[in-house]
């Protein structure tokens with residue numbers, strides 16, 4: 001009798017083990033986006049919606065929640081102890097405190113881990129086990145560092161040529177200073193470390209100035225030149241591109257190892273190998289799902305050149321993440337991203353009737369990349385979302401016409417305003433298309449009424465459904 005019992009128990013244990021193995025227990029999500037795209041706000045809201053999943057009636061399109069199958073969720077302590085924890089509580093407290101603010105810009109890496117317990121739906125699996133859990137990993141990092149990803153594909157010469165092109169397109173005073181300084185260098189001869197540091201500092205100033213200048217979205221690299229983090233002042237950041245086209249087109253093979261050009265090339269390769277590669281290996285290697293957040297509104301405000309810059313930068317970034325078998329990153333790190341969501345963030349700046357044209361604009365901007373990725377058989381969607389909705393849509397008079405506008409607190413003035421940002425065109429491809437349209441998107445502050453704990457949003461339920469809905473089987 002007892003033998004039968006123990007056999008039965010063993011069988012049940014084995015069946016449960018098989019069920020556990022058959023269910024995905026873990027999903028790692030890469031939140032990608034340039035600086036200020038809204039990554040931190042997104043992660044905060046994503047966690048907030050899930051942590052309130054049992055009392056959250058704002059998630060009609062997140063099926064497992066709607067079906068009442070999500071039982072509980074909690075922030076769990078992270079098992080990779082060397083990575084700092086994402087400060088979720090602190091992030092939410094910025095939004096809900098007495099004088100609310102947006103959480104500050106990110107300066108280092110942190111990781112969040114959420115556990116969700118749920119009722120199993122699959123009737124076969126349910127015969128053995130009623131419940132399971134899913135662990136969700138998300139990382140947050142400064143957008144600037146993402147800009148280094150494409151460097152992994154570029155040699156020093158290729159990177160220098162790319163820099164030269166970007167400099168030609170985006171002339172500025174600070175580059176003129178640096179070009180004068182670097183124009184005097186004799187690349188075929190050695191240069192002292194002190195002098196290399198000096199010229200490199202000039203290049204850093206140019207990169208920093210240009211980066212912070214009204215979101216020009218240039219692919220200015222290295223990202224650590226803009227935000228060095230713990231590498232501030234480290235010699236690994238002492239290099240710069242060659243932007244002299246004669247030198248660029250010359251043969252470097254015969255140059256001495258201690259020539260300036262070879263030294264710069266070595267430092268560039270060192271930076272790639274010691275800084276960029278480990279960063280991406282650690283944080284993007286095991287990614288299952290990806291969301292790319294795009295701030296289309298800044299671009300619409302900025303005009304044609306900004307549009308071209310952002311388009312180029314995002315396409316380069318997405319290329320680095322290519323999803324098919326032949327991809328370099330896949331070969332190197334073997335990631336397996338099977339779903340990509342490209343989302344226009346901050347949709348609460350736009351009245352709802354303009355969400356569709358905004359999505360069309362986003363689709364158009366990334367048409368080429370979307371085609372390539374879809375070709376690889378990846379599940380790809382575009383959406384227009386707001387992680388934290390801080391405005392409301394109102395009908396108001398604008399230049400003698402009754403129009404749908406958005407009402408909120410203007411960030412700059414702290415005053416309540418009604419804003420009509422302009423009529424979004426679905427296609428803004430040529431310079432002429434851009435000249436016909438003027439946009440006026442303003443930044444909104446967080447109102448002081450988000451105190452009930454659940455952050456208002458636009459389509460975060462659809463985001464949850466797309467990114468993790470299928471994991472609750």
Ligand SMILES: Nc1nc2c(ncn2[C@@H]2O[C@H](COP(=O)(O)OP(=O)(O)OP(=O)(O)O)[C@@H](O)[C@H]2O)c(=O)[nH]1
Pocket residue numbers: 033034035036037038039040041042102103104105106107141142143144345346347348349385386387388389390443444
């Ligand atoms: N109205 C509105 N504004 C948003 C929303 N999400 C982000 N913002 C605004 O965008 C700013 C930047 O958002 P973050 O989440 O800090 O952006 P980030 O991508 O984390 O930026 P870095 O950490 O600098 O890389 C915020 O301070 C807000 O002003 C949103 O859903 N609605």
Ligand SMILES: [Mg+2]
Pocket residue numbers: 039040041104105106140141142143
């Ligand atoms: Mg951030």
